Amino acid sequence: MERLQKVIAQSGVTSRRKAETLITDGKVKVNGKVITTLGTKVSRDDKVEVNGVPLEKEEPVHYLMYKPRGVISSVKDDKGRKVVTDILGEEVEERVFPVGRLDYDTSGILLLTNDGEFANLLMHPRYKMDKIYVAKIKGLPTKSDLAKLKKGIKSGEDVLKAVRYRVLSQDRKAGTTILELTLHEGKNRHVRRMMEGLGFPVAKLKRERYGLLTLDGLKPGEYRPLTPKEVKQMYNQGQKIVK
Template sequence: QPRQQGGYQGNRQGGYQPRQQGGYQNNRQGGYQNKGPRQNQYGMPQGGRSFTPRPKRIEYETPLPDPNEQVRLNKYMANAGLCSRREADEFILQGLIKVNGEVVTELGTKISHSDVVEYDEKVVTLEKKCYILLNKPKDCVTTSDDPNGRLTVMDLVKGACDERIYPVGRLDRNTTGVLLLTNDGDLASKLTHPKFIKKKIYHVWTDHDISEDDMQRIADGIELEDGPIHADAISYATETDRNQAGIEIHSGRNRIVRRIFESLGYHVTKLDRVYFAGLTKKNLPRGRWRYLTQEEVNYLKMGSFE
């Protein structure tokens, strides 16, 4: 039975607990507990369009820089939120960057934190870090801007901070769930680099029941056009609906969950990421966002999660 083979034990970190926490009621209508208007403790109806106050900005602790530490100029500029490292290299080659009043044009130049960097006659200072967790809705693209004018995740977190944040990794337009946005380039690369690839858990809905043989195949490993892949754990999401599965995977390959099921003849009708590197969407309604807590940021930086 797939359940006994290390399926979802619903651990305290907010693993896969479809039934108890009122998250998934998995009825065929797919609604969230569609039982008519609920009432709060005062007898007022709930479930209409509620007003949610804007999350309060969190000031994260910033470690004091080591005065002797040498850092590449392009990395310093990227950490300052000015541009990407590649763009910084362009600016350096064009002679637009000064260090201590002198124009620097050599790529790979290293500076210390006591050096003064200028771009466009303005001193470049390290910006505050911002970490945002979004429960991404459907029909929304994971890009900073979209030439086709579609809704982007950046539209949803507009005004969350003045700094230039960007999504960590991608979710398809029709995939929902946990997405992290930040201006912390070092953390972003740690979470997405193939060497450090982090655990993700998805709730998958398919167009017909998934056979136990196919569940076993996915657990054992299947061959896709870009190489073999296996789930770290897989189980049925509910006792009754065999067309829903929970799958845990570490791969960062593009559209990997959809491709796994499609290769076995299933069409994925709905896909929701419920866990990413220790972050879950607990208490975060679809389409809403919040700032990470200092504790969550510390955990991510320490690499405490698989």
């Protein structure tokens, strides 16, 4: 027996957190009966439907992509723009979805999977998974300016923080700075809004690492499956952090 939200997440329909919302919103049926109680357990013999569509269990798959700029981190776009799943070849038959988002104008490492448990591990702040970005910003911030990143920059209703930061280089003639920023959260346009709030807008942004994973060996627009060892290492890293 497994928890209903876990079964939905493992089917590749959505993440575990979104599965919980679907349940509480009355969008899930088990054996024809609407279920709204989180934690309800089901077996493999139970018929589960989400928004009227029966679940089809898929084997979990995990891909690492070097997302280029000018591509939407989604499975579809109402404006007809290119999305990350358009990059995938015919060998990827499973219904994968991107883990979190990278902005349209941001490049770098992006994970795609049909494994909701794995997606939750990567996205949930409690696992404190390092997401390392390199940003080219306009301006020459001082040490006191950058110290505010750890305290948090107010942006709308959010307080946006960097766990760590370091200056990689500064071009005083051009008036630009290259920063490495480590985040644990991934709020909408997190780095760009944070730096704009500090007074140093981002000119170029790339995510270079996600936990233990890097872009080594990939060019923009390329992808590869994660090895079983890498998947295990990511799970182990998250579990060690929580403990």
